[in-house]
Amino acid sequence: xxxLSRHEQVIGxxxxxxxxxxIALKYRADVDGLRxxxxxxxxxxxxxxxxxxxxxVGVDIFFVISGFLISSLLLHSLQERxxxxxxxxxxxxxxxxxxxxxxxVAVIAxxxxxxxxxxxxxxxxxxxxxxxxxxxFTLWAESGYFDGAAGAKPLLHLWSLGIEEQFYIVWPLVLxxxxxxxxxxxxxxxVIGVTSFAANAFIVQQSRLDAFYFPHTxxxxxxxxxxxxxxxxxxxxxxxxxxxxxxxxxFTGLGMIAASLALVTEASAFPGWWALLxxxxxxxxxxxxNQAWLNxxxxxxxxxxxxxxxxxxxxxxxxPLLAYARILVNPEGDAAIDPSxxxxxxxxxxAFGLAWLTYKLVEQPIRTGQRSPAKALGLVAAMLVAGVMxxxxxxxxxxxxxxxxxxxxxxxxxxxxxxxxxSLPPYPALFRGVTPVDGRDLxxxxxxxxxxxxxxxxxxxxxxxLYDGLIRSIERPALLAGRGTCPPLFTVDAVRRGRxxxxxxxxxxxxxxxxxxxxxxxxxxxxIAAYFDxxxxxxxxxxxxxxTVLQDALRATLTRLGGSGKTVVLAHDVxxxxxxxxxxxxxxxxxxxxxxCTLPRDAYEAxxxxxxxxxxxxxxxxxxxxxxxxxxxxxxxxxxxxxxxxHFLYITDGNHVNTLGAGRVGADLARFIERLLHSR
Numbered sequence: 001x002x003x004l005s006r007h008e009q010v011i012g013x014x015x016x017x018x019x020x021x022x023i024a025l026k027y028r029a030d031v032d033g034l035r036x037x038x039x040x041x042x043x044x045x046x047x048x049x050x051x052x053x054x055x056x057v058g059v060d061i062f063f064v065i066s067g068f069l070i071s072s073l074l075l076h077s078l079q080e081r082x083x084x085x086x087x088x089x090x091x092x093x094x095x096x097x098x099x100x101x102x103x104x105v106a107v108i109a110x111x112x113x114x115x116x117x118x119x120x121x122x123x124x125x126x127x128x129x130x131x132x133x134x135x136x137f138t139l140w141a142e143s144g145y146f147d148g149a150a151g152a153k154p155l156l157h158l159w160s161l162g163i164e165e166q167f168y169i170v171w172p173l174v175l176x177x178x179x180x181x182x183x184x185x186x187x188x189x190x191v192i193g194v195t196s197f198a199a200n201a202f203i204v205q206q207s208r209l210d211a212f213y214f215p216h217t218x219x220x221x222x223x224x225x226x227x228x229x230x231x232x233x234x235x236x237x238x239x240x241x242x243x244x245x246x247x248x249x250x251f252t253g254l255g256m257i258a259a260s261l262a263l264v265t266e267a268s269a270f271p272g273w274w275a276l277l278x279x280x281x282x283x284x285x286x287x288x289x290n291q292a293w294l295n296x297x298x299x300x301x302x303x304x305x306x307x308x309x310x311x312x313x314x315x316x317x318x319x320p321l322l323a324y325a326r327i328l329v330n331p332e333g334d335a336a337i338d339p340s341x342x343x344x345x346x347x348x349x350x351a352f353g354l355a356w357l358t359y360k361l362v363e364q365p366i367r368t369g370q371r372s373p374a375k376a377l378g379l380v381a382a383m384l385v386a387g388v389m390x391x392x393x394x395x396x397x398x399x400x401x402x403x404x405x406x407x408x409x410x411x412x413x414x415x416x417x418x419x420x421x422x423s424l425p426p427y428p429a430l431f432r433g434v435t436p437v438d439g440r441d442l443x444x445x446x447x448x449x450x451x452x453x454x455x456x457x458x459x460x461x462x463x464x465x466l467y468d469g470l471i472r473s474i475e476r477p478a479l480l481a482g483r484g485t486c487p488p489l490f491t492v493d494a495v496r497r498g499r500x501x502x503x504x505x506x507x508x509x510x511x512x513x514x515x516x517x518x519x520x521x522x523x524x525x526x527x528i529a530a531y532f533d534x535x536x537x538x539x540x541x542x543x544x545x546x547x548t549v550l551q552d553a554l555r556a557t558l559t560r561l562g563g564s565g566k567t568v569v570l571a572h573d574v575x576x577x578x579x580x581x582x583x584x585x586x587x588x589x590x591x592x593x594x595x596x597c598t599l600p601r602d603a604y605e606a607x608x609x610x611x612x613x614x615x616x617x618x619x620x621x622x623x624x625x626x627x628x629x630x631x632x633x634x635x636x637x638x639x640x641x642x643x644x645x646x647h648f649l650y651i652t653d654g655n656h657v658n659t660l661g662a663g664r665v666g667a668d669l670a671r672f673i674e675r676l677l678h679s680r
Contacts, residue, residue, distance in 0.1 A: 032308030033299025039311040047344045054264035057278040059160045064282040067225025075233040078179045090376040097379040098362045103316040104386040113587045117398035126155040127390025133165035140213035157319040166215045193223030204272035249284045250292035256281030267500045314355035321347040403589040434509045440484035446471040452522040453479040458488040463529035469666020481513035489553045495540045518564045529571040562622025571628045575604045575640035576655045597642035604640045
């Protein structure tokens with residue numbers, strides 16, 4: 001992403017430098033044009049992933065370009081015996097730090113207004129990692145590049161800059177040592193390149209995350225560009241390719257890049273062997289040079305060159321804009337929920353404007369003029385300021401006092417923690433053939449020492465919330481078993497929809513739980529609770545590998561449970577409040593407006609009509625199957641949802657009630673269960 005200045009690229013054109021170095025280093029507009037192709041691909045992927053699913057390969061093109069330009073610069077200075085580590089890193093500081101420091105400060109400043117304490121604390125950590133060029137390691141430790149949470153990390157894109165800077169730390173020393181001992185520079189290029197590619201091809205089969213973020217699985221891409229520089233600088237005569245050969249190389253390279261954009265997706269084993277398409281394609285286009293018509297006419301076209309010149313600040317600015325827009329649209333940061341197309345187009349245009357202003361007002365003034373040590377030291381100080389801002393944000397846990405005033409004005413009950421999975425030793429049958437999933441497996445007993453239970457609740461995260469409220473109001477021993485985002489349905493599995501479908505691995509754990517509570521002689525009441533709307537909308541249900549219908553699966557499950565003779569309660573789900581309510585407020589400390597947080601009661605009744613029909617059908621054959629209705633707690637005569645004008649009852653996702661809401665619904669469910677048991 002970081003680019004050399006024109007001055008650095010022209011440095012080899014003096015008579016002293018020799019014609020071979022001049023060919024390798026003199027300014028080439030087509031390289032800027034290729035850089036434009038790379039940044040447009042990345043921006044296209046981030047803004048419109050449905051249109052350009054393979055656009056993330058633009059980063060791999062950047063790596064090849066960077067390897068070529070940096071190695072050309074190093075080889076020239078080594079050949080002319082003017083190389084200095086201090087001068088090399090001073091140049092890198094002048095190129096990288098101005099735009100990066102500005103971006104880091106802007107991102108953390110906006111985060112003060114847009115992010116909650118936990119998110120802001122994480123951003124502070126990322127700012128520190130960005131200032132220290134280790135973001136790739138930080139992100140690797142947190143999650144994957146393509147997961148939903150990644151879509152709400154404003155500095156996610158700095159992983160690639162971290163790899164480039166790690167390359168800049170190692171590579172000058174390697175070339176300097178090779179020159180000192182008289183080793184052909186192509187030898188370390190080949191050794192590092194082959195070793196790195198082999199590691200990439202092997203590790204991607206074990207962990208895509210490791211292969212994506214680690215430098216030793218990416219350096220081969222930079223080595224590909226370095227090899228081009230070594231060949232050009234070591235050639236005894238300037239390389240003049242026949243126009244036919246140059247054109248063939250250039251068009252073949254463009255074809256490989258186009259193929260990678262079309263064929264590579266988030267589901268591909270990338271980088272792996274797939275990464276050869278964009279990287280070898282970029283190398284062919286660089287090698288073809290301006291003797292190729294495509295390079296000379298298309299890549300050297302003035303608009304392409306201008307985009308290439310601002311590619312570094314454009315890369316820095318575009319992702320934070322898109323990430324913050326996603327955060328403001330959806331507080332949970334789900335990558336599947338994006339701002340509208342018009343907003344994304346507008347933000348891309350804003351990114352171009354910011355990139356141009358950064359290039360003209362920040363980068364160019366610092367690059368030109370006297371190259372004093374004070375300038376580099378000043379830039380280091382600016383980067384330290386950004387790092388200190390990040391560190392204080394992290395150390396202060398995201399400055400929670402920003403929103404304490406709003407809480408005092410309008411009390412909000414807290415969201416329950418999700419670290420709630422534990423295996424109860426007396427119940428190994430629940431994990432027969434199953435690996436527990438921390439954070440998703442819901443296995444709780446109340447009281448914790450209980451070995452027998454009157455009530456067993458099976459379901460997903462909505463069941464867990466309901467269980468939390470129930471056990472605060474009932475004295476009977478109760479068990480919760482289930483897995484988050486898994487329907488409590490016999491033999492049914494689930495797949496999360498999205499650009500890439502994700503199996504949720506609900507079976508056999510769900511079947512184990514259902515079979516256990518049927519067989520347990522102590523259990524009197526089985527409660528089924530789930531976020532059923534998501535299994536209509538966001539999650540596809542499967543039976544023996546084929547899609548199945550939710551109504552049919554629920555009917556079959558209730559029928560089987562009803563045949564057990566136990567009392568079976570299907571808990572209707574809580575009303576889901578409108579998205580206009582649970583969008584993020586800006587600034588973040590502003591309370592949600594209550595008047596946007598309800599839905600008409602008739603709309604809620606209509607949304608669950610199918611569930612009522614299923615329970616009616618089953619209860620006609622099994623009177624022990626009944627339904628519990630939370631409407632008496634969360635609805636009044638005309639509306640449902642946030643009906644308490646003094647307190648919020650939901651968390652920000654709009655479909656989970658918070659601790660206060662769970663307590664009210666749980667108390668009502670406890671009274672409902674007691675009436676059922678007393679009537680038997």
